Amino acid sequence: MTDTPEEKYASIQQTVWGDEDTFEIDGYVDTGKLTQAEAERIQDLCDAFDGEKFDRQNHTQKKQYFEPDKRKDKSYSTLWGWMYRLSRMGRDLKNADFTMDTLIEADTTDLNDLMERGYYKAEVPNCNGMSKGTIRTYQFALRIFYRYHSDLGVDPEQIAIYSEDDDSSVDPDDMLTRDKIERLKDAADHPRDKMILTLLLYTGMRSNALRTLRVKDVKHLNDENKTGRYRFNPSVDHGLKGADDRNGWRPLLLAEGAVRQWVNNYHPARGDDDFEECYGESRRKPRALARG
Numbered sequence: 001m002t003d004t005p006e007e008k009y010a011s012i013q014q015t016v017w018g019d020e021d022t023f024e025i026d027g028y029v030d031t032g033k034l035t036q037a038e039a040e041r042i043q044d045l046c047d048a049f050d051g052e053k054f055d056r057q058n059h060t061q062k063k064q065y066f067e068p069d070k071r072k073d074k075s076y077s078t079l080w081g082w083m084y085r086l087s088r089m090g091r092d093l094k095n096a097d098f099t100m101d102t103l104i105e106a107d108t109t110d111l112n113d114l115m116e117r118g119y120y121k122a123e124v125p126n127c128n129g130m131s132k133g134t135i136r137t138y139q140f141a142l143r144i145f146y147r148y149h150s151d152l153g154v155d156p157e158q159i160a161i162y163s164e165d166d167d168s169s170v171d172p173d174d175m176l177t178r179d180k181i182e183r184l185k186d187a188a189d190h191p192r193d194k195m196i197l198t199l200l201l202y203t204g205m206r207s208n209a210l211r212t213l214r215v216k217d218v219k220h221l222n223d224e225n226k227t228g229r230y231r232f233n234p235s236v237d238h239g240l241k242g243a244d245d246r247n248g249w250r251p252l253l254l255a256e257g258a259v260r261q262w263v264n265n266y267h268p269a270r271g272d273d274d275f276e277e278c279y280g281e282s283r284r285k286p287r288a289l290a291r292g
Contacts, residue, residue: 005076012083016042028087038090038103045148046083049074065147085141089114092124103145108158111142115160128208132162176201195262198255203230212236215267219249221260228256 016039018027028034047053048063051073063071074082086103089111094101096118099110106114114124115135122129130138143156176184181201188194199205205213212233220226229249252259264270 005080009076009080009083012080012087013043016083016087028091033091033094034087035090035102035104039087041103041149042083042086042090042145045086045145046079048148050079062148062150065150081137082141082144085138086145089138089142092118092127095125096123098123104152106154108154111154112158112160115139115162128206133164136162136164191258191262191266195255195258198258199252202254203250203252208236209233215263215269218252218259218263221256221263228252228259230259 014025014027016028016034018030019025027039029036029039049072090103093099093103093106093110093114096114098117099114100106115138118124119127119130119135119138120132139159139161142159143161146152146154146159147156184197184201185194188197196210199210199213200207209232212235213230214233217233218228218230221228228251230252231249
């Protein structure tokens, strides 16, 4: 997994276009998940705001539709976000049976349906649904894309943006009390169950993220000078309700002790020679963290 924003941006470009140097990796364009025209439009938008691109005269006219303070170059993190979200939407338009197939053909009805039906109501295959807060980031990316590519005939202002108030607040009656939490812990009489419970309680991890978590997605468990951390499985593309958009190493918090105990003392593969996946690179098939 890449670490710096620049490396992360380079990685998503390779995901879209494939490895154009060795041709060993097929990208979304090679596999038909994105059309060449869609990928070029997405790349053009990102290039227009990439300060490292020197030949950008042809982008100047298109950027006139942006407010002056929004014509500035963007960070690699922003460019990654645009390319990731737009390429995902291009792929999901093809999988939805209620929209046109591409970002080039879609109109505002298609795009708004993808947000509401596809992402919020999870009617797109392999999507478990997204929060409205996450969907807002996709809606903003769409507005930027169609404002830049005004020739596509989509009015950016007709692309709905969910209000920040649209996300329902947590009902206190739905929250676990301290007593209920302790009773749950007492009921978990196996180290694996205790680990699963504490991960869900203290990291807010969703079930699909937990099911796909591997030992190599956890690190620093036995380092006294560092806090134990985890990441979402970077190989999983869907089902994390947008959490994978912000993929990176996160603290295990109060779940660290239970995870350490399970990995060090109980995991069925702990005796294998290469069981160092939470400390370094694995030479064998990745182990599921909750295996057992």
